[in-house]
Amino acid sequence: MTREKSVLDIPSYRVLGFGVHALDMPTALRACDALIRSGRPSMVLTADASALVIASEDAEFAEILSSGDLVTPDSEGVVWALRRAGCPQPTRVTGCDLMGELCSLSADQGYRIFLLGAEPGTAELAAEKLRLRYPGVHIVGTRHGYFPASDDAVVAQEIAESKPDILFVAMGIPRQEKFLRQNAERIGYRLGMGVGGSFDVYSGRVKRAPRLIRALKLEWLWRTLSNPKKFAKAKTLPVFAWRVLRSKRDASRRGS
Numbered sequence: 001m002t003r004e005k006s007v008l009d010i011p012s013y014r015v016l017g018f019g020v021h022a023l024d025m026p027t028a029l030r031a032c033d034a035l036i037r038s039g040r041p042s043m044v045l046t047a048d049a050s051a052l053v054i055a056s057e058d059a060e061f062a063e064i065l066s067s068g069d070l071v072t073p074d075s076e077g078v079v080w081a082l083r084r085a086g087c088p089q090p091t092r093v094t095g096c097d098l099m100g101e102l103c104s105l106s107a108d109q110g111y112r113i114f115l116l117g118a119e120p121g122t123a124e125l126a127a128e129k130l131r132l133r134y135p136g137v138h139i140v141g142t143r144h145g146y147f148p149a150s151d152d153a154v155v156a157q158e159i160a161e162s163k164p165d166i167l168f169v170a171m172g173i174p175r176q177e178k179f180l181r182q183n184a185e186r187i188g189y190r191l192g193m194g195v196g197g198s199f200d201v202y203s204g205r206v207k208r209a210p211r212l213i214r215a216l217k218l219e220w221l222w223r224t225l226s227n228p229k230k231f232a233k234a235k236t237l238p239v240f241a242w243r244v245l246r247s248k249r250d251a252s253r254r255g256s
């Protein structure tokens with residue numbers, strides 16, 4: 001069993017060969033603050049079951065995930081896998097919740113935030129709602145996420161002009177992470193994070209599951225049933241579960 005400290009001194013465990021940090025929200029937030037202060041472009045990845053399955057089939061995304069500065073357990077499936085890997089009390093830290101906490105941090109510290117992604121109008125609406133929810137949040141720009149990859153450099157230049165410290169990209173896995181990685185230097189952000197459908201949630205265009213469904217840890221089922229596009233994602237769940245069950249428990253331990 002190897003013991004290894006990550007850069008941020010947060011233990012991590014191997015899930016399907018990828019390191020996932022075992023942390024709670026306050027630790028994640030402190031780590032993000034430290035990454036922002038480090039001054040270099042850092043990336044936070046929020047790993048759900050589908051992300052880990054996609055990474056096992058997409059070499060570029062696998063490399064991004066492996067070199068991510070912080071990898072949080074975004075789904076109940078990954079929390080289960082962490083427990084199996086020997087993590088005593090894994091906690092789920094979703095990208096959506098972490099984004100909210102970072103907005104609060106922006107209000108405290110003046111960090112500049114840019115929202116890239118989702119359908120036209122959604123990022124703007126999310127920004128309006130976030131300003132009401134986190135007074136003082138410093139959102140310096142928004143842009144929708146429907147553009148061809150051939151326009152990436154132009155979009156990145158546009159974002160760079162707003163000089164964001166934090167860049168949230170909501171374009172789905174793995175497109176959002178690839179955009180962040182490929183354009184890190186051009187944009188010069190200090191913390192980049194792919195946030196999937198979070199702008200849809202914060203804008204109010206997609207409702208979160210009722211509290212009871214969330215308490216029963218069935219939000220994924222709710223979202224799948226209310227959006228047929230989510231079926232493709234749901235199909236990765238049995239694949240994920242099967243691969244985790246096959247992997248050896250001892251080989252998966254990597255944290256300190």
Ligand code: UDP
Nearest residue numbers: 117118119145146170171172173196197200
């Ligand atoms: N999206 C986008 N550009 C695209 C495809 C998708 O901006 O070319 C947006 C989409 O509108 C949605 C988000 O990406 O807001 C993906 O949300 P989803 O919930 O599918 O992401 P997940 O969390 O499942 O990766």
